[in-house]
Structure formats: C-alpha cells, structure tokens
Amino acid sequence: MGRAPSPFATKIPYEKKDLKIVGTNPTARGDAVDKVTGRARYASDISLPGQLIGRVLRSPHARANILSIDTSAAEALAGVKAVVTRDDFPDMAIEHAASGELMVNFRDVTRNMMARENVLYDGHPVAAVAATSDAIAKQALKLIKVEYEVLPHVIDVRDAMKPDAPILHEDQFTKGVEPKPTTPSNVAARMESKLGDIEKGFAEAEIIIEREFNTKPVHQGYIEPQASIANYTEGGLAEVWTGTQGHFVFRAQIAKLLEMDLSKVKVIPTELGGGFGGKNNVYLEPLAVMLSKKGKRPVKMVMDRDEVFRATGPTSGTNVKVKMGCTRDGRITAAQAELNYQSGAYAGSSLPLATITVFTRYDLENVSVVGHDVTTNRPKVAAYRAPGAPMVAFGVETVIDEMAR
Structure with missing residues (x-):
C-alpha cells in the first residue's frame, strides 16, 4: 500500500485590509479565515x-x-x-x-x-x-x-490513603520516604519543602486560620x-x-x-x-x-x-489542608499546607507544580509544604491550564480572605 494522499488541499489567502479597530498594531490569526468559513480540517x-x-x-x-x-x-x-x-x-x-x-x-x-x-x-x-x-x-x-x-476499588484520594484501602499496584512503594517502605501503597510519592521555623512562625501569630478543602476531578471539556x-x-x-x-x-x-x-x-x-x-x-x-x-x-x-x-485524563481531585498565621497588622508569620493529589490509575499528578506554586504569591519567612501523589481507580490525570495551581490557590486564597476579615 502506498502513501495516502494528503487530505489538506485548499487554503484561502488572507487579504490585508485597513480596518477600524481598537489598537494600532493588529495581528491577524493565520487560521481565522479557514475556521470561520468552515474550511478548517479537524481530525474527524x-x-x-x-x-x-x-x-x-x-x-x-x-x-x-x-x-x-x-x-x-x-x-x-x-x-x-x-x-x-x-x-x-x-x-x-x-x-x-x-x-x-x-x-x-x-x-x-x-x-x-x-x-x-x-x-x-x-x-x-x-x-x-x-x-x-x-x-x-x-x-x-x-x-x-x-x-x-x-x-474492590477506590476513587477518593482520602480513602485511597487509608491503611486498609485496596492497593492498585503491588509493586508501588512510596518514593520520598526514608527508610524506603517495604509495604506497597497507593501513595506513589511524598514531597516536602520547608523554609524557616514554622513553629516559631505560628507562635508569633495573633490570628491562625486552619481549613480543609476537597475538589473533584474536573475534565478540560474541549469541544x-x-x-x-x-x-x-x-x-x-x-x-x-x-x-x-x-x-x-x-x-x-x-x-x-x-x-x-x-x-x-x-x-x-x-x-x-x-x-x-x-x-x-x-x-x-x-x-x-x-x-x-x-x-x-x-x-x-x-x-x-x-x-x-x-x-481521558481530567485534572486531579484533591484534598488540600491550609494553615496560616498572621499578626493583626497583616504580616503573615507562618504558612503550612498538606496537598493530597490523586493521579488516577497510574502515578504522576500535577503535585510537583502545586507544591511550588501554593504560596508563591506571598513573601514568607516560615513555610512548610507536604504533598502526596496518590493512585486511585480513575482515568490517569492530564494537564489542565496551570496544572495543579487552581486547587491550591482556591484553598490559600480562601484562608487569606478569612484572615483579612
């Protein structure tokens, strides 16, 4: 069998015109004409x-x-x-x-x-x-x-982390833990990062807010x-x-x-x-x-x-715990988070990106972040616009709003 002919044949040339628009340097999309005229060829x-x-x-x-x-x-x-x-x-x-x-x-x-x-x-x-x-x-x-x-199956990240949860992979042992575990776990990896003295930071706080947030897997919903x-x-x-x-x-x-x-x-x-x-x-x-x-x-x-x-892969369902302390004049003295991200059937969620973005909007001296990448009986997750960040931003910003009151 020879090579199939290319299904792409016709292209409509773009005619540059002077238009009445807001701005002085418009950039025409090269694919705009094909899309609005129905000539664009999608895979189907x-x-x-x-x-x-x-x-x-x-x-x-x-x-x-x-x-x-x-x-x-x-x-x-x-x-x-x-x-x-x-x-x-x-x-x-x-x-x-x-x-x-x-x-x-x-x-x-x-x-x-x-x-x-x-x-x-x-x-x-x-x-x-x-x-x-x-x-x-x-x-x-x-x-x-x-x-x-x-x-038996498990679809919730919190349930999957329990000791009696059904284990998806008998050869999966939690990475990032010392000494290396000898018992298989749905927790594929543990990540931890620290800055300063978190206990000292909370001791200096006049206001401490601690909250827990749960989000479901959300699909990208492309047309x-x-x-x-x-x-x-x-x-x-x-x-x-x-x-x-x-x-x-x-x-x-x-x-x-x-x-x-x-x-x-x-x-x-x-x-x-x-x-x-x-x-x-x-x-x-x-x-x-x-x-x-x-x-x-x-x-x-x-x-x-x-x-x-x-x-196909949605974003991760999550369990996010956020604890923050501040003085009455608004200075944040400590910020702590536990991020539990489900990866679906196979390890590899957006947890690494979540751990580095959770508190990046603030200049902090005392920080503690712990994260877990957790397998569950759901489709393997995929990226979704700023992977991992919206879920932690939801938790942190909710706590910030409450502290500001």
Missing part, C-alpha cells in the same frame, strides 16, 4: 480512501483482573478486518519522559493505552477492532468475550473529542493525522510504544478543537496504527463524548 473531518472505522472495547468495571479475552467471534464477523488486544503491543520497562507539563512513565502509558493483566478504571481499553463500517465495528465489540475477576486516522504503508511507515497539542511528543511516544524507528512515524497535526492541556497524551493513535498494520488499510477512530469523559 479527515477521510482516506478505503479507510476502516476503529472502535474500542472498554472495561465496565473500576477495577478487575482480566482472566481471559476471546476475540474469535468478532474476528469471524463479516466486515471486520482487524482486532487488537494486549497481545499485540509490547510491554514497556519503567522509563520516564516529559509529556507537556507533566511526566509520563512508558510502562504506565502502554498499560493505559491497552489494559494488560488488569483494568484500573471504568473505561479502561481492553480491545479494539477495525471494520468496514461503524455499525459493524460496534457489533464486533459486543462479540468479544472478556472474563473479569471484579475487585472536539479525540480523533485519529492512521495509515500504515507497505514500506513500514506509520502516518497519523490527529488533534494534538504536541505532535513531536506524539511522534516519539507512538514510536516508543510500538517499538518503531522514529523515522518511520509521521504525525500530521490537524486543527485543534480545544485541548487546554488534555491533548498532550496518546490514547487512540497507537491503536489506530496497529489496526491499520493488521488490517492493511487506513483506520479512522473518533471517541464518543462518553468515552472522552470515561477514559
């Missing part, structure tokens, strides 16, 4: 000759062991050209890399992309199919038989759902059209996850219908490439809105 607008439609089978359980997967009936269905499961993707060793504002662990990324021995949240991908129509693809999903052993089109050529080149905030990051991750040479992966970014940090992570792209490779035709995959909310 792309269609390639002979393309198949891909769909994902997702776990109905928040936590369960996968005992078996039988895809034989789906593969036998007329119109189905490819089926992929955990067996089609290489397992990854622990290796960290930057992905947007957050860090990723490739071992976790591949398991988030396609579940292996267990599922860790409702919506976790278990299998994917490519068929000649969307209706056939959906029918094929119903024919895949998955045997689960349903297990455009995740969509990807992949074409795996006879020459072994993977071409991927996708809505992304970082096409070079996607290129590197696709190559890594599929054990391909980087030069054999080409990512073409389309117009983006919103991302706000949530489109720094691969979800459909490696699946589409593998389905295209097995089906020998281009594969188009578009998430439903339900899938977006069930299986």
